[in-house]
Amino acid sequence: MTEPTHDLPEGLLPWVASLGPGHISRLERHVARREAWVVDITRGDGSVLEGFLRLDREPAAARNVSLQREAAICRALTATDVPVPELLGWSDTYHAALFSRVPGSADLPGVDDPQRQRRIMEDFIGAIARLHCLDLDSLELDEILGARPSTPAEAALGDLDAQLQAFAAFLKHYQDPLLGYGAGWLRRFAPRQIARVSLVQGDTGPVNFLFEGDRVSAVVDWEWGHWGDPMEDLGNICVREFWNPSGGLSGLFERYEQLSGIPYTRAAAQYYRIQQNVRGMIPIHAACSQPGLRESMAWYLSYRYVGDRSTCEALGDAMNVAVEAPPMPDTSSDHSVLLAAASATLQRDVLPALDSPFARSRLNDARVLVACAEREQRYGEAVRAACCEDIGRLLRRQTRGYERATGQLMEAIAEGRVADEPLIQLLARKAYREEWLYQPAAALYPERRWAALD
Template sequence: MSKIFHDLPHGLYEWVEQSGGGSITRLERHLARREAWVVDITAPGGHVTEGFLRLDRNPIKGSAASLYKEAMICQALEDTDIPAPRLYAWSDDHCAALLARDAGRSDIDKLEDTARQRAIMQDFIKIIARLHRLNTDTLGLDKVLGAKPQTAAELALGDLDLQLRNFKRFLDNYTDPLMTYAVQWLRQHVPLEVPQMALVQGDTGPVNFMFQQNKVSVVVDWEWGHWGDPMEDLGNICVREFWNPCGGLDGLFKLYEQESGLPYQRFSAQYYRIQQNVRGMVGIHAVCAKPPQQEPLAWYLCYRYVTDRATCEGIADAMGIRIARPEMPTTTARADLLVSTAADSLRRDVLPRVDNAFAHSRAQDAARLIECLDRRSRFSATLNDTEREEIGELLGHRFAGVTQAQQALVTAIEARTLDDEKLLQYLARKAYRDEWLYAPVVELYPDRQWSALD
């Protein structure tokens, strides 16, 4: 059989066949933000290994999130009662992992049966409670995850600080008042009461597990795993339930408390849902500023602007500060003829005729990006004037341009000379306006709201 068409790095196709003990008979690009492939490997005797191939073409050495770390955690959990994917093989040369593919589904947010959603989430919470009870000294992960944190601040900020160091070159030349304030807020409000240190998944919750019937069959995506405060995973669950609503969180963290024997701490959950947002914000902003060729920019823009808004709302909730959505600008400027024609052509003439799911998704993303370009051309000047004026009012100084105003605001935030309430209210208005401006990509995840915490 001729080799299946692919654009895998040189030699990876052959490594997969060798690792799986047969020939590749199915290879399809998986619809995911990070590159992955569905692969079947058929042995000479006819046995089919159903695999899931993950690879990182541009690994960052020492990154807070890494595919190598994910692979080693899956391997370490194989002899526990935590259902993690089986690791078939790891390649240092290709930074690739061949994992077992589960037959279940991950789209719990798409279920119409709310009772079934609740049963699955309860089963998942019990798994997370068991994860946090594992003896960290017997997992053999010290060389992979590094030295165990010794203080509450190290537990809360370790991965964030690592992320900031990894993106230092980008951040040194990047101005973003919200990121500056959010990082500062996290440093000032570290939860000091930590029930115990545990292996935490670091990005856990809906869609990062598979289910069959009413049970979780496997928990996936361990690349952010590390030693941490168990409450961090509860904050992670808040974030993933925000993106993938599946019936809310009512009662789930009390169930966790019963199953784990660890106390549920509400402020810690609030803190860590902000921490995960900010930790992710660093990489997302970097990708949006200079997107790699293989990355779906429309999705990253959606994550960026929805996450910015959600971060403001999360901090406001934790601090008891009221924020409000501002009125959005209006303009009489017409849509650019070339831009609107290109978007219409993609939606009318191209998308209905694209059968490949991956290509269809990318063509749809292109149409959304074109529509965002049109909105930026019509509204950016008005929005920039608004930002310049509002920052001027906040700082008591008039600025000639929005870039100068934003730089001055970052300086004031770093100096801690501003009132938290007024600053956060401005940052929230800015985030609401940005989310509105990029509405075509935000529609990928429309109307996302935080679920109430117990």
């Protein structure tokens, strides 16, 4: 085998090969938001171990989301009737996990037959119902997941608080009124009662499970797993169905209630889809501030601006507040010939010549970033000026400078000086404008809308 190009830590591949044991006969970077590699290990008898390698290059001991957590949960669930990839090995040295490569597809939105799509979602909701009914003591996960929540508020807010703590240094100097208002809103409206504490996946729904035929072959991506309110996962399903439309949600949560015996309420789903959006947007906003990000900045920009807009729409739905997009700027600064030329060159001349799927994906990311930079140069000042005008009207004080106006809005939110309805409407107008401004990235997830809740 030709030695593949990679920048994996020295010593990691010999550890992977030892799990066969054998020699690595295939090593390919997987096109995914978080770093992953497809690995084949050929044993001495000619058999092949098909693996999926994940690693966490910058592990943080206090972080509530981790690959180590995912590995431990998969190990614990292997003996249950919840289908998960088998954990083949975990390395404390490299903070790496090798999982079995489960057959199946994650592309539920790509299934053309709506009836088959529905059958798959019904099988999936059955797996989640079984997950939420598991005996927690038998899983032996308290050491890695920590103490179980003792109150409904702890169940609803524990993971949010952990996220706020993990990103405290970033948030100290980062001004975002939607994140600030969203966190406060979640505290004010936290559920007062829950049916039980369960192991929840924390990021579950379409594309985070594999299927073959009409059946789920594995539920994947457990790094957000924790003890919590089972309704949280139903909110997660709403969010993932938003990003990956899979036939809607009608009747699915009633089916969940029938299978699990755990009562479903529409209000709980409304609350937890906001909860996942707010806590999920914190690391996404942080990633969008890192110039040296190893992962796809284009995808993070899409998650951020489409996600912020969807958060505002979910808040409006939960609070019975009508939100709508404002007019977009009809004037702009001169466009950049250099940025436009760079984008055209990448799209026309370079992208078609690449053979590696990963390299093609990253080059397309670069094209999107250049296109976003070109729009930022043309329209950014007009968008920020419109946001300043909105803030001035709400606070009844006009302030020059976007950062200063945003800071004043943050102070007003923290002090409770603005009413929910006009504030949600302002945040929505801001989100609609920014999604439009970063349209080349937002177009990676075009026309995303919330599925109706029963």
